[in-house]
Amino acid sequence: MDPIALPLLNDESPPPERADAARNRVKILDAAANLFTERNPRTVTMDDIAKAAGVGRGTLYRRYPDVGSIAVALLDQHERELQERLLRGEPPLGPGAPPAQRLGAFYTAMLELLETHANLVLGAETGGARFRTGAYQFWRVHVRALLTESGVAYPEPLVDALLAPLAAEVYQYQRERGLTPAQINAALQHLAGGVIDCAADSSS
The missing domain is CATH 1.10.357 (Tetracycline Repressor; domain 2)
Structure with missing residues (x-):
């Protein structure tokens, strides 16, 4: 038997998303991915991402608390x-x-x-x-x-x-x-x- 027990995968489906929230999520992730590619990711700010995505700061922060959480979502x-x-x-x-x-x-x-x-x-x-x-x-x-x-x-x-x-x-x-x-x-x-x-x- 393999001795490795790795319980960290979460197979649960995410809760349903409103259409506008889903569009904003895609815009945010796409904008962040482009910025991370163009620049040193450690110089990218939440304001940079909000501006590139064309969303307000409130919209961005409601979903992601910081730049790292956006990168984690992209990597997931x-x-x-x-x-x-x-x-x-x-x-x-x-x-x-x-x-x-x-x-x-x-x-x-x-x-x-x-x-x-x-x-x-x-x-x-x-x-x-x-x-x-x-x-x-x-x-x-x-x-x-x-x-x-x-x-x-x-x-x-x-x-x-x-x-x-x-x-x-x-x-x-x-x-x-x-x-x-x-x-x-x-x-x-x-x-x-x-x-x-x-x-x-x-x-x-």
Whole structure:
């Protein structure tokens, strides 16, 4: 049986939306996505988004309390798809592969997400919000379970260290320095294998 229990997916349908509210939501998300693409997401303000979307501040704040919550909403579908693959997808990303392979596959999938949506991730992590998002807690549970399965005696201190290279700011810095996604992924595969191999050696 796969030891990972990740209860953070919410399969409930959202409440019905009024037509005008739905139109405003789409305008807000589209405007924010464009701004996050054009600029450093950490320089985008709620006023910028309201102006670009053509909605009032009250309309914007009734739905989203801050810029980070808008970035989280934009990321939600992409992260849910990855969560679903971790829960029920094919191995090695999904259940059924050894912990080292699953951790390596998780790194690969996260780098693909960052390569495509790094600006959104950066926006969602504004102001230290990274550690408070449901997605980050989901990744923590997943990595901790893999470490436990591999025999790490005290997995908790390692979890955030293993997730640290996946911070959008770190990834963008590496890309700006000329590192390719393949090079970054190769380094993370070594990291995943090294951690699991050390755990196996210490328990033997």
